[in-house]
Amino acid sequence: MENWRLDLSDDDFWAFSELVFDKAGINLHQGKKELVRTRLARRIREGGFDSFKAYYDYVIQDDSGDELVHLLDAISTNLTSFFRESKHFDFMVDRFLPEVVASRKKGGARRLRIWSAGCSTGEEPYSIAMAVLEALPEAGRWDLRILATDLSTTALGTAWRGLYHMDRLTGVPPDRLRRYFQKGRGDWEDWYRVKEGVRSKVAFRRLNLVHPFPFKGRFHLVFCRNVMIYFNKETQNRLVSAIHQVIEPGGYLFIGHSESLTGLDHRYQYVQPTIYRK
Ligand SMILES: C[S@@+](CC[C@H](N)C(=O)[O-])C[C@H]1O[C@@H](n2cnc3c(N)ncnc32)[C@H](O)[C@@H]1O
Incomplete structure (x- = not known):
């Protein structure tokens, strides 16, 4: 009708x-x-x-x-894209990863944990995985895991399949497209699937950020971008302090371009706009 x-x-x-x-x-x-x-x-x-x-x-x-x-x-509004807000990926490659490598004690575990909180349809955590696999020296010898969570089951379904129409891949340069995606054939000619080597680094879970987190592990880096904009100040306060508790000392929090912790009650150290450190 x-x-x-x-x-x-x-x-x-x-x-x-x-x-x-x-x-x-x-x-x-x-x-x-x-x-x-x-x-x-x-x-x-x-x-x-x-x-x-x-x-x-x-x-x-x-x-x-x-x-x-x-x-x-x-x-929920699931708008996202591959390598969105590229300065976070630059910071991750140029500053965060070298720090992680330098701070690993001689003979210590090569362990790296990243959380994409509010991962939507998966572009963000897959972009993180690709960037880390490229930039981390001897990436194959590292125990790298990216936890990707969202409230929306529909968005998570898309994320988990890792299958994207070419229109969604405009932010992916051709060399990354070749290296990390498998092109479909026949009816699927316009579709690309994220390759197993990237997918295997990402675990998707449904998680409501308003509820207590069900994990105890800590993260070296948390992306919580373009999620807090939907919350009021009290909820934002609670969320940034809950995230603080699960970040490793010296670890980072990235927030979205239109977000800020200014005016919130928090214990992070300001690094540059949208980047904070525990
Ligand atoms: C605009 S998208 C941001 C995606 C990605 N982080 C980015 O910046 O491109 C916001 C996401 O937050 C999720 N979201 C909203 N409220 C949430 C909540 N209470 N718990 C977990 N995720 C939530 C939505 O489902 C949506 O996928």
């Missing part, structure tokens, strides 16, 4: 807004009303609900939490 349009009342919008904030820390102000309406309308139509209120009631009473996952999937 082309012209079918569901109206979203202010009351219903605020009910969804509160629910999404409560469950995922995502701040949906009045200006996001049209976004919420269009993103949820499809799910409502597919599910055969006749109003936003009916859908809301269903989400609330669904004890399995499955529909809540779909709701949050529909709301």
Whole structure:
């Protein structure tokens, strides 16, 4: 039905807004009303609900939490790209990796842990893996693992498959495309799959950054880029301090280009815009 349009009342919008904030820390102000309406309308139509209120009631009473996952999937904005914000990759190669190599004690473990928190459809952690494999001397002898987490199960599905249409690969230079991707054939001619050597370095998990982290291990570097923009100050404060606890002393936190820790209560040392150190 082309012209079918569901109206979203202010009351219903605020009910969804509160629910999404409560469950995922995502701040949906009045200006996001049209976004919420269009993103949820499809799910409502597919599910055969006749109003936003009916859908809301269903989400609330669904004890399995499955529909809540779909709701949050529909709301979260997954925009990302390969090698996005290249200065972080430059810093990683020019400063972070040499520091890691220099600080390894003679005969000590070659261990490197990186976390892509809010990894969306996988471009970020795969870019990290490619850059590290290229720049780390004797990379094959290192125990390198990249944990990549997101709230959205749909985004994680794409990430895990590691299969991208050529339109999504504009940020990947031809030599990296050849080295790290396998080109599809026949009907898949316009598609590229990340090669196993890169995929095997990345583990994808669903994780809500608003909840306590379920791991104890520490990371040398955390990318948490373009995620905090959706959170209010209190949630941002809680998140940056929780991340601080899982960063190795001397390790780094990278945040998105439009984000800053200014005004937040934190214990990081400022290095340069969007780069902080524990
Ligand atoms: C705009 S993308 C950023 C992707 C990537 N970090 C980048 O900068 O290109 C934001 C991601 O944050 C995720 N996200 C939003 N709220 C979240 C939460 N509470 N817990 C975990 N991930 C969340 C979204 O699902 C989305 O994939």
